Amino acid sequence: MSKNIINAIYGDDEVVLNAAKKLRSAGVTIREIFSPYPIHGIEAVLGVKKTRLATCAFLYGITGTLLGTLMMWYMMINDWPTIVGGKPNWKYFYNMPAFIPITFECTVFCAAHGMALTFLLRSWILPGVSPKNPDPRTTDDKFCVQVEAEPAQVDSVIAKLKESGAEEVKVQS
């Protein structure tokens, strides 16, 4: 049996935060909340886990460090060692100070782009993707709480939404 989806529109972020708390404790399943700007504290209420993107960035950064080092070691030490300006190039370590800037740039390059790409792919925010927000006003000044309800409970859920401060409630067809 398919569940009904109900969209409730709110006008204020604090009302949404309190409503989400109430709805959760009343046993209503919140599918999603669409907001024009981040509502701080809502993740804890909905039980959304902390994002691990920062860890990703760290791992990408380490990868960048290693790739940059490997590249410079291969090109300057292994494949065609050259001595420029008397800087010793027979071991990577001896000439490391000269390689620090590019090591750093490679780290930042990989960390930043790796993390940004991971974000776009994980959230599936890409050119050509259709927006999912049910009401166009949710990118402007309204907040939409999307809940699920069994057909039999639709009316009671609507009542709960209205009670929690929703300005409009619509059952999604």
Next chain:
Amino acid sequence: MQKEAAIRQPLILGDNVTCKKISDDIIKPIEGKAPRSWYIAFSIAAVMFLWGIGCLAYTVGVGIGTWGSNNGVDWAWDITNFVWWIGIGHAGTLISAVLLLFRQKWRMAINRSAEAMTIFAVMCAAIFVVLHTGRPWLDYWLFPLPNAFGSLWPNFNSPLLWDVFAVSTYFTVSLVFWYIGLIPDFAMIRDRMVKPGMKKFYKILSFGWSGRVKDWNRFEEVSLVLAGLSTPLVFSVHSIVSMDFATSILPGWHTTIFPPYFVAGAIFSGFAMVQTLLLIMRKVFRLEHYITIKHIEYMNIVIIVTGSMVGVAYLSELFISWYSGVEYEAYAFLNRATGPYMIAYYAMMTCNVISPQLFWFKKIRTNLHLTFILSIVVNIGMWFERFVIIVPTLCRTFIPSTWNMYSPTFVDVGIFIGTIGMFFTFFLLFARFFPVIAQAELKTILKSSSEQAHKQSTSGGHH
């Protein structure tokens, strides 16, 4: 809900500002017709840009012999302009990254246009480095590619190659940072836009953003981490640019003060350029409620701080050139101050050391006309700084037989004018079609840092 002391000056002025009004104000220039002044400015910028493209094509076709650079002075306007533009770019990253890490809320009204400025300025800078190699079609040799001309690789000991990596990393990372910030704002425009063609355009630009909880969660994390990565990046870029000079053995260039001095100078000139652009933009697009006098004043304070650092650097350079006892070093600075290019030296000293000190007076730093004039003066001064570092040094090196004078040709001037034209062409297009204020961020401080919120909290009303 976060509360703020009422004595703190509000960042959003006006009594009945709502989220909807912020959206309205930001979408107005995009939806409506551009004012006549926009078309006039755009035409002038585009003509300058085209003139620059002409001079650029002439350079590529004939060679850099068309420039005033010669055997003694082999770096001149090209590198002066490169360093000038890349320095201007630094303010954008500083505003969006460093001020984000320091939780400075006044950043929110200005970061978007400052970042746009960064991107366009780095593009202008790139034109000069691409051209100054002489045969720009072979510039891919700068990248570490395996080649068919022998087993040679680029020289990783060279600061010029560090520059290739630093500038390209800086450009791409700034672009990503800027674009990710733009996505929610494009989504707002997409959802508000009535014209079907434009709606489609913004639908593609907004990448299907819908503002879900997890998206915002990740978005904020990405912004924070990108800010953390961009902060050392921005310092590294101009430090590496300064090492192009500092790792050489020329008197006047071979100094350890260069990296911090260049970074301070970059932020100094960048903030001046932000002032120039924002003072016009807030007026034309009627954004005075969001980019307030307080914002202008904060930026002027940054200009005093960085301008004073630059002044201290100039004076310590002078002192050390005498105190070191190295006659070549002493001569290099004597030549700057009394030699054939002394006019540039005094222009630099006046514009960069004296003029920003005027901002100590509150009357001056909150006066929009004076701020506008001084911001242009500072940028002229910073251009002369790079000129003074490069040309007078190269025209009087160790061997007197290589001493040479330099004067720019019309091609040098033309390409520089062209980059100014390109910068303003792109910036005007940005102001016309892109959200010029990070509205999603601005809406988050509406309840804490706006004038109406302060009034409510002082009158003891509920929040």
